[in-house]
Amino acid sequence: xxxxxxxxxxxxxxxxxxxxxxxxxxxxxxxxxxxxxxxxxxxxxxxxxxxxxxxxxxxxxxxxxxxxxxxxxxxxxxxxxxxxxxxxxxxxxxxxxxxxxxxxxxxxxxxxxxxxxxxxxxxxxxxxxxxxxxxxxxxxxxxxxxxxxxxxxxxxxxxxxxxxxxxxxxxxxxxxxxxxxxxxxxxxxxxxxxxxxxxxxxx
Numbered sequence: 001x002x003x004x005x006x007x008x009x010x011x012x013x014x015x016x017x018x019x020x021x022x023x024x025x026x027x028x029x030x031x032x033x034x035x036x037x038x039x040x041x042x043x044x045x046x047x048x049x050x051x052x053x054x055x056x057x058x059x060x061x062x063x064x065x066x067x068x069x070x071x072x073x074x075x076x077x078x079x080x081x082x083x084x085x086x087x088x089x090x091x092x093x094x095x096x097x098x099x100x101x102x103x104x105x106x107x108x109x110x111x112x113x114x115x116x117x118x119x120x121x122x123x124x125x126x127x128x129x130x131x132x133x134x135x136x137x138x139x140x141x142x143x144x145x146x147x148x149x150x151x152x153x154x155x156x157x158x159x160x161x162x163x164x165x166x167x168x169x170x171x172x173x174x175x176x177x178x179x180x181x182x183x184x185x186x187x188x189x190x191x192x193x194x195x196x197x198x199x200x201x202x203x
Contacts, residue, residue, distance in 0.1 A: 008020065013110050018114045
């Protein structure tokens with residue numbers, strides 16, 4: 001599971017502003033570029049603390065307290081990422097100090113909470129394996145089959161020649177049987193390959 005796109009969320013705690021900025025990232029270069037861009041954007045911030053987790057098996061994990069007391073920002077942010085179940089992500093939390101010290105415990109809760117809440121509210125996606133099929137059928141079946149396919153599968157392409165050829169994606173294990181039932185056994189989909197497709201996660 002990943003976040004779909006860049007997301008930001010602001011929280012005010014004891015007059016300090018915490019702006020959580022998230023971005024899906026696949027490489028350390030992408031992560032560092034995002035961190036640099038946030039620091040350039042918020043040059044007047046008191047702190048810009050960061051954490052990212054990415055790479056094969058999420059093995060690349062880095063964090064920075066950016067001059068907050070050691071262990072009160074970057075590591076709590078990284079722990080929040082781990083607990084969320086989200087992968088391939090970089091988080092920056094921008095802080096504008098409001099004049100009231102939060103203490104170590106307050107900082108840990110503020111930084112981890114900012115990341116946790118932002119991840120919870122960000123749109124998310126996951127990779128789903130679909131099966132790609134091809135079917136061919138005569139034009140006199142178009143009305144029934146084309147309408148059904150558009151409602152029950154993801155159309156990749158229609159080709160119109162002597163017959164209609166349709167390429168479609170589905171992860172319904174019964175779709176071959178259903179098409180055979182609709183066409184009374186005359187048409188059987190041909191499996192072509194598995195396709196990995198990014199799919200929105202609906203809450």
